[in-house]
Amino acid sequence: MVDQPVPGMVKKEQIDYSPIASWRTSTLFGSFFAIILMTNSIDIKILVWNTQGAKSREFLYTLKEHVRMQRPQIIALLETHWFSRNSAVLDATTPLNVALDELAKQLSNWNKEIFDRVDKHLIGWRTKCLSLVGGTTLIKATLTTIPAYAMQTCRVLRAICDELDRKVRCFLWAGTNTECKPHLVAWATVTRPLEEGGLGIRAMRDLNSASMAKLGWRMIHEPKSLWAKILRHKYCRGRTGIHAIAPGQRPSNVWKALVRDLRTHSIGDGKQTLFWTQRWVTGWLLVEVAVRPVPIEDQQIMVADYWEPNSRWRWEDFADLILEEVHVQIAAYQAYPNTGIHDKPFWGKTSSGTFTIKSTINLIREDTPPMRHDIWSTIWRIKAPQRMKMFLWLVLHGAVVTNANKVRRGFSSNANCVTYQDIEEDITHVLHSCKIAREVWDYFEQADQGMHDLRLELVEWIKLNIGYKASDLH
Structure with a gap:
């Protein structure tokens, strides 16, 4: 699109890199453009930067001999052909190297804006009062939706996606994006769907790829829209339909x-x-x-x-x-x-x-190995408080902070039960086999024939006591 002929101008092979008279930047479909006018008001240099911060293309033009235009007229003409009309005029006497540094800074600010919006929400929440359930709800409703708008039209740097994921992880487990606490379940598991043992939180790389695919889908189904015509003309070389992508x-x-x-x-x-x-x-x-x-x-x-x-x-x-x-x-x-x-x-x-x-x-x-098991769907459907469901989720992932888990993570050297010093305190012992745990179940007097069956493995024991069908136990 930038290569099209411009009335009153001709392309040049090279121009004199004299001090800049004025320059202007704009964005279009994820690319950053700069129009640079030289002091002679005749030569024009056009730079195209992609969202990764690298200069991708360069165009040189000069005014035709019989054409006489002032700088505002030149800017207006070029805007008509290449740029959105809401561009901003910058310093008219900025040296070339400073101008390019400023353009690179704009790229950085574009990324920083997303981080600032995420951090603003984190600071505003009373994070220390949030449970794991509350943090998960806020992440799904707010944090992962903030970058979604920016991801709808351009490929975001992997480093930016990873940094956003890091902020979400820290908030999930620590209640803040700066404090570091143990992450009890792997991030690759957390980002799985609920029915596969995850929490349904979306990883930013996957969200960006899915948004790009949606753009392609819309381009197929909205072929007559202006934005689709521009993209097809610029990138698809006349191809239409699915062949365009x-x-x-x-x-x-x-x-x-x-x-x-x-x-x-x-x-x-x-x-x-x-x-x-x-x-x-x-x-x-x-x-x-x-x-x-x-x-x-x-x-x-x-x-x-x-x-x-x-x-x-x-x-x-x-x-x-x-x-x-x-x-x-x-x-x-x-x-x-x-x-x-x-x-x-x-x-x-x-x-x-x-x-x-x-x-x-x-x-x-x-390509990720599936973790499908009916138990994951079952725990989210039971009639119980969300905190209890989340606790069961941690139990089934072996992520409850017991003495055995503390030793495995290097937080402690003693894995034994505090009450029974000769027995290892793992999840099964805490919930199922410990004498104190059995006394708790007896206290509620709601035990059925499987409540105290110590022959059952922990998962089967949980299934039996949340109303799982007996035929599905094995």
């Missing part, structure tokens, strides 16, 4: 996975979806599950080409290339030719096909 020569695994699921199609008339090489009927491309190689010329056939006008599939053309179970799945679909209903991109990670940040984060985390 196809992976490059060296895509990351995350981006390949995102584009793979964005390529799932909901069939309308079948004229926009390739039968073999685009996802529309199974979790794979049909060409990948074919019983033998599909001819190259057949790989360009559309879904509509295999559909007869009398509402049936042309099985004779492809049935010998697919497995029986795939045959059954295709039979459940039909095309709607001559109806004007076009094929649409379908988000394959939700049953409704609607794009969501949550499903995208789950997709990004697919």
Whole structure:
């Protein structure tokens, strides 16, 4: 977009780096621009900086001989072509090196603004009065949503994401972003969904990647919007639809996975979806599950080409290339030719096909080994105070601060029970096998046949006493 011709100007190979007459900065789609006018009011230097703080492109222009414009007119002309109209004029006599230092400082301030907003909320809360439950609620409702706006339009530095995660971790376990206390459960576990043993707190790197994917999804579904046209013209080289955001020569695994699921199609008339090489009927491309190689010329056939006008599939053309179970799945679909209903991109990670940040984060985390177990969903559904649920969560992760855990973390040298000096004080002993614990359960007089069954492991014992089905114990 910056490379387009400018009326009254011509490009130059080089210019004299004389003192700057004036310069101006602006931002557009995550890039930082600087217009630098030289003292002769003829030569113009344009610098483009990305959000990582590195200069990415440089353009040199000079006014045509017959053109006479004052500096404000030059700025206005360039703004019309490249910049938003709310740019700010800076010092008109700033030397070049100072100007570039100032521009780098703006990049730093852009990052600092996010940190300041997070810190402002942390200072305002009475953190020492918050429990783990209260801290988790505030993190989900406020802290992780503050950077979300900035992450919707640009890739944020990994270092910034990691620093935001650090502030969230410190607040979760210590109640402040500066005080350091033991983190009882690993951050990789905390950021898992509730049903996988986590707390559902979103990691900033994953949130940023999911936001970028949402931008791509919107670009596909809002092709006529001005911002989509600008991005497509600048980055996509005329490509439209899912092809506009196809992976490059060296895509990351995350981006390949995102584009793979964005390529799932909901069939309308079948004229926009390739039968073999685009996802529309199974979790794979049909060409990948074919019983033998599909001819190259057949790989360009559309879904509509295999559909007869009398509402049936042309099985004779492809049935010998697919497995029986795939045959059954295709039979459940039909095309709607001559109806004007076009094929649409379908988000394959939700049953409704609607794009969501949550499903995208789950997709990004697919390479992480799952921790699925019905016990995690069960503890969050029981009718009990949230603090009790959180305590059970810590128990099942073995994170309660017992003497045995203190020794393991290097906080103590004695792992034995205070009352019974010859027995190690672990979680099972504190809650289940200790004589004092059994006396507590007897006091409430609500014990059933499994309350004192010491043969049960701790997890099975908890299941039994929170109403878990007996058939699910083993």
